[in-house]
Amino acid sequence: MGGSIVGWGAHLPELVVTNHDFAKRLDTSDEWITERTGIEERRMGGVCSTMAIEAGKIAMARAGVTGKEIDILILATTSPDQAIPATSSRVHAELGLSGGAFDLNAACAGFAYALVTADGLLKTGHRCALVIGSDTLSSATDQEDRSTAILFGDGAAAVVIKADDSPNFIVAYDLGVDGTLGDLLYQNHGGYIHMDGREVFRRAVRAEVDSISTVLERADLKPSDISLFVPHQANLRIIEAVNQRVGFSIDNTAVVVDKTDNTSAASIPLALVAAADAGRLHEGDYVLMSGFGAGMTWASAIIQWGPTK
Numbered sequence: 001m002g003g004s005i006v007g008w009g010a011h012l013p014e015l016v017v018t019n020h021d022f023a024k025r026l027d028t029s030d031e032w033i034t035e036r037t038g039i040e041e042r043r044m045g046g047v048c049s050t051m052a053i054e055a056g057k058i059a060m061a062r063a064g065v066t067g068k069e070i071d072i073l074i075l076a077t078t079s080p081d082q083a084i085p086a087t088s089s090r091v092h093a094e095l096g097l098s099g100g101a102f103d104l105n106a107a108c109a110g111f112a113y114a115l116v117t118a119d120g121l122l123k124t125g126h127r128c129a130l131v132i133g134s135d136t137l138s139s140a141t142d143q144e145d146r147s148t149a150i151l152f153g154d155g156a157a158a159v160v161i162k163a164d165d166s167p168n169f170i171v172a173y174d175l176g177v178d179g180t181l182g183d184l185l186y187q188n189h190g191g192y193i194h195m196d197g198r199e200v201f202r203r204a205v206r207a208e209v210d211s212i213s214t215v216l217e218r219a220d221l222k223p224s225d226i227s228l229f230v231p232h233q234a235n236l237r238i239i240e241a242v243n244q245r246v247g248f249s250i251d252n253t254a255v256v257v258d259k260t261d262n263t264s265a266a267s268i269p270l271a272l273v274a275a276a277d278a279g280r281l282h283e284g285d286y287v288l289m290s291g292f293g294a295g296m297t298w299a300s301a302i303i304q305w306g307p308t309k
């Protein structure tokens with residue numbers, strides 16, 4: 001039993017914070033941030049549940065499904081509203097869903113982890129999954145620390161996956177974690193994000209390149225078979241370094257980091273939704289999503305874009 005994405009939607013909070021806004025109060029500049037990261041602006045002021053609910057509503061309306069038809073919700077997040085209960089409970093109630101719901105924390109690789117999990121649940125008989133990435137890492141960041149404040153924004157994006165007769169939803173996947181690298185990027189309870197940026201950069205490129213190679217091999221596909229590469233949106237230079245090593249062109253890569261910044265678990269689906277809204281995805285296309293994040297986690301998944309009705 002396979003499945004296809006039949007609906008998608010995104011939500012960004014209204015407040016736009018540009019690099020110039022940071023330069024007014026921190027020892028930084030638009031030039032430094034753009035050159036080092038490709039980021040121009042980000043949205044802030046989001047709440048995990050609220051953004052997830054809005055993105056979920058749009059995805060469900062596009063899919064033409066009611067809440068009752070959805071029998072599983074997976075919310076990928078590292079910035080839930082509360083420690084207990086899981087934020088997915090609130091989202092489940094607001095959207096009037098059936099079946100179960102749970103939060104999944106695999107940091108910025110969370111959405112790809114959630115897609116693979118949804119694939120497994122479709123195979124055990126679920127009929128319709130809502131998968132959402134929602135994060136508000138601007139509130140987990142010390143806004144006085146120029147080395148991290150500029151790197152994170154808020155947002156959410158969602159997809160509805162319906163079981164169908166296609167052979168697979170996920171064509172091939174690779175999940176990984178190296179817990180010995182946990183200290184490279186962490187946030188203690190009640191604290192702010194700490195990060196060794198240079199080392200995260202180096203490890204991220206290596207992890208993503210290895211994971212993409214693995215997943216291409218498992219799917220028996222070449223880089224040129226991938227119609228759209230949807231990478232985690234942390235830094236344009238990381239995306240370019242990965243592309244160069246794997247052999248993807250920037251024209252076949254979904255990029256929103258310039259306008260969204262790093263939105264953690266929301267970043268891959270935000271890029272996917274932007275590509276789908278722009279008509280860049282067609283039935284039969286192979287789409288490769290790949291993310292990395294705190295943990296250090298990584299995840300890659302290849303899907304074949306299905307009929308959207």
Ligand SMILES: CC(C)(COP(=O)(O)OP(=O)(O)OC[C@H]1O[C@@H](n2cnc3c(N)ncnc32)[C@H](O)[C@@H]1OP(=O)(O)O)[C@@H](O)C(=O)NCCC(=O)NCCS
Pocket residue numbers: 027028029032033036037108146147148150151195197198199200201204234235262292293294
């Ligand atoms: C953080 C990052 C942008 C820094 O870029 P870089 O080219 O590696 O820069 P460096 O770390 O070498 O820092 C260079 C200098 O810029 C300074 N700097 C850091 N942030 C700055 C800012 N916003 N404005 C101006 N200068 C800044 C540093 O203090 C350092 O100064 P020093 O040499 O006097 O110590 C980059 O390493 C990165 O993107 N890493 C990955 C982060 C990431 O994606 N995390 C999330 C993963 S899910």
